[in-house]
Amino acid sequence: DSGVTQTPKHLITATGQRVTLRCSPRSGDLSVYWYQQSLDQGLQFLIQYYNGEERAKGNILERFSAQQFPDLHSELNLSSLELGDSALYFCASSVGMGAYEQYFGPGTRLTVT
């Protein structure tokens, strides 16, 4: 158990809908990362927050947004969902911003039908 929790574990929704994925980092970790894992794209970095502020952005779609709250938990919002958004979404956390090891949650499997 990494100490990172993600909810829900599974999510099935229809095209055009909006969903929110939630992540609680390990106790003491200030950085939160979101990654998307799919068969065709592999493991892709989406976005990083550090202590509530956005610090790095990957190829995150405009339909996707995220935030980190004062209690350090984070939410990833996916809207106008398309079939191609079906993937495993991981949250990870680390103590700082630099070359620290990241601890991954179990992931949320999103299926868009």
Next chain:
Amino acid sequence: AQSVAQPEDQVNVAEGNPLTVKCTYSVSGNPYLFWYVQYPNRGLQFLLKYITGDNLVKGSYGFEAEFNKSQTSFHLKKPSALVSDSALYFCAVRDGRNTGKLIFGQGTTLQVKP
């Protein structure tokens, strides 16, 4: 842009034999390299990292990795494979300063047969 490549989709070894999972990197500046393992239906688990110093890095579960600057490689190794080592292995590189953003390779499936 930083990148890593894992040239083998799958590596097969017999239990008890040494294993190597290959990774090459392309970075500007000093590389910060990582290995992670993913078991079925689980998140990624950190194995080890290279930041600076000794070229041989020791990590979790008996794994180690050798950093080779001239060959731009960071191969993962274990002297004696276990069936329980069978999993998906990812090499990653940090992308950019003051960020923990990781760029992952495409992954290598390790199959250890009894």
